[in-house]
Amino acid sequence: MAEDVEAYIKNLKETISQRDPNQPEFQEAVFTVLDTLKPVLVKHPEYVKANILGSLVEPERAIQFRVPWQSDDGAYHVNRGFRVQFNSAIGPYKGGLRLHPSVNLSIVKFLGFEQILKNSLTGLPIGGGKGGSDFNPKGKSDSEIMRFCQSFMTELQRHIGPDLDVPAGDIGVGGREIGYLYGQYKRLNGSQNGILTGKGLEYGGSLARTEATGFGLIYYLDALIKGQGDSLKGKKVKISGSGNVAIYALKKATENGAKVVTVSDSNGYVYDENGIDLKTVQQIKEVERGRIKEYADKISTAKYSEGSVWDLDIDYDIALPCATQNEIDGKQAALAIKDGVKYVAEGANMPSDSDAIAAYKDNNVIYGPAKAANAGGVAVSALEMSQNSERLSWSFDDVDSRLKDIMENIYKMSDDADKEYGLEKDYQAGANIAGFEKVAKAMLAQGLV
Ligand SMILES: NC(=O)C1=CN([C@@H]2O[C@H](COP(=O)(O)OP(=O)(O)OC[C@H]3O[C@@H](n4cnc5c(N)ncnc54)[C@H](O)[C@@H]3O)[C@@H](O)[C@H]2O)C=CC1
Numbered sequence: 001m002a003e004d005v006e007a008y009i010k011n012l013k014e015t016i017s018q019r020d021p022n023q024p025e026f027q028e029a030v031f032t033v034l035d036t037l038k039p040v041l042v043k044h045p046e047y048v049k050a051n052i053l054g055s056l057v058e059p060e061r062a063i064q065f066r067v068p069w070q071s072d073d074g075a076y077h078v079n080r081g082f083r084v085q086f087n088s089a090i091g092p093y094k095g096g097l098r099l100h101p102s103v104n105l106s107i108v109k110f111l112g113f114e115q116i117l118k119n120s121l122t123g124l125p126i127g128g129g130k131g132g133s134d135f136n137p138k139g140k141s142d143s144e145i146m147r148f149c150q151s152f153m154t155e156l157q158r159h160i161g162p163d164l165d166v167p168a169g170d171i172g173v174g175g176r177e178i179g180y181l182y183g184q185y186k187r188l189n190g191s192q193n194g195i196l197t198g199k200g201l202e203y204g205g206s207l208a209r210t211e212a213t214g215f216g217l218i219y220y221l222d223a224l225i226k227g228q229g230d231s232l233k234g235k236k237v238k239i240s241g242s243g244n245v246a247i248y249a250l251k252k253a254t255e256n257g258a259k260v261v262t263v264s265d266s267n268g269y270v271y272d273e274n275g276i277d278l279k280t281v282q283q284i285k286e287v288e289r290g291r292i293k294e295y296a297d298k299i300s301t302a303k304y305s306e307g308s309v310w311d312l313d314i315d316y317d318i319a320l321p322c323a324t325q326n327e328i329d330g331k332q333a334a335l336a337i338k339d340g341v342k343y344v345a346e347g348a349n350m351p352s353d354s355d356a357i358a359a360y361k362d363n364n365v366i367y368g369p370a371k372a373a374n375a376g377g378v379a380v381s382a383l384e385m386s387q388n389s390e391r392l393s394w395s396f397d398d399v400d401s402r403l404k405d406i407m408e409n410i411y412k413m414s415d416d417a418d419k420e421y422g423l424e425k426d427y428q429a430g431a432n433i434a435g436f437e438k439v440a441k442a443m444l445a446q447g448l449v
């Protein structure tokens, strides 16, 4: 049976490589998951017989469209928009929209695929999807962002709905962009605040959605660390990124007694041995929309350097990558291990490449993978959908305590899966298995769909 499973997985990988030879990020995400699911397939031959994985790796729908917009100087531009509706076995497609020049079909498919199992882990009824555009928001005026978002939504609105597909934010899409996207949807279709999450509090947003991914990361990390009989208190932490996820991870980690000594952006990073000051980062990033370099102009103990924060050689305990995919390679993971890192928990999606993950595992670094560690954002998005359906707003504490329960439960589900399949502290495999089993059961029950 184990040989049949090996052959099945090998065959699937070959099919994907042939079908999508130019999608390296998608292949990376899928191949990693396929490898960790082998024990489940050995135990459940019915999933192989029904070719559940063959369906799982193929999006139900991948939409690509033109996004024309005009810049303030009157020039005409055309970007490419995407929405990949990957899997609706357990609920409406759910996942963010990314605005970044690197966005292409491979990246949107990898993110959409990851979202299927992540959303399943939340325990809430949401399927997987993702979207975005290769539009670069950096340096654009508010009016340019508004015109782009209006044009993007003019096409996207045909494909989404409160029970069909509910997008949200991701890199380059925060409260401002969600506002413009929602405004355009409403002009075209009337008010239906269930079509997007991450909305402003005045028009159907949920308290704690802004904080959810970063806070959730720390709730998960806390459970992971406690599971090893250890504590977050007094630990020295490197965070990468300085966007939504990084900022609220910094806030909660500091509140919980850890010392965060770095934040970064795509140009460089700041290192402050005294601990990064949250308010200064928020002022630069959330208010002024500036570069992280400015932090060192405001805080005298901080030093700014160009390049990757993962090349900074200092002793520390915990790595929290919160910027982007493949930001940590094998060499950088080896440096982290040499520097004393015991825990890695991923705020970004797929920030560690496969060499980095292998290095963590070979050196007994406790590794919390993205789909478990950063599921708090989408979990609170699903709670926003519930509040919209109920026409109610829950208190911050209510949402936050549900978030904490969800993140602790994700750790527990991954740990239980490890125990069931005899996988010693492999929280990556545990998360993949726990997320997959629910989706696989739903797909099997629904027949050839
Ligand atoms: N916002 C959310 O609720 C969720 C976000 N994520 C993931 O978290 C990560 C960060 O997203 P957000 O904080 O929402 O985005 P954001 O747009 O608020 O911030 C992104 C941050 O990453 C940095 N960055 C982008 N590209 C980089 C590069 N090539 N090298 C170094 N730094 C780079 C940016 O400078 C910025 O500081 C992404 O991987 C995203 O997919 C995951 C789950 C939910």
Ligand SMILES: O=C(O)CCC(=O)C(=O)O
Pocket: 094, 095, 096, 097, 118, 166, 167, 168, 169, 170, 197, 349, 374, 375, 377, 378, 379, 381
């Ligand atoms: O809140 C959401 O629906 C999207 C979150 C997201 O894009 C992610 O989990 O990567």
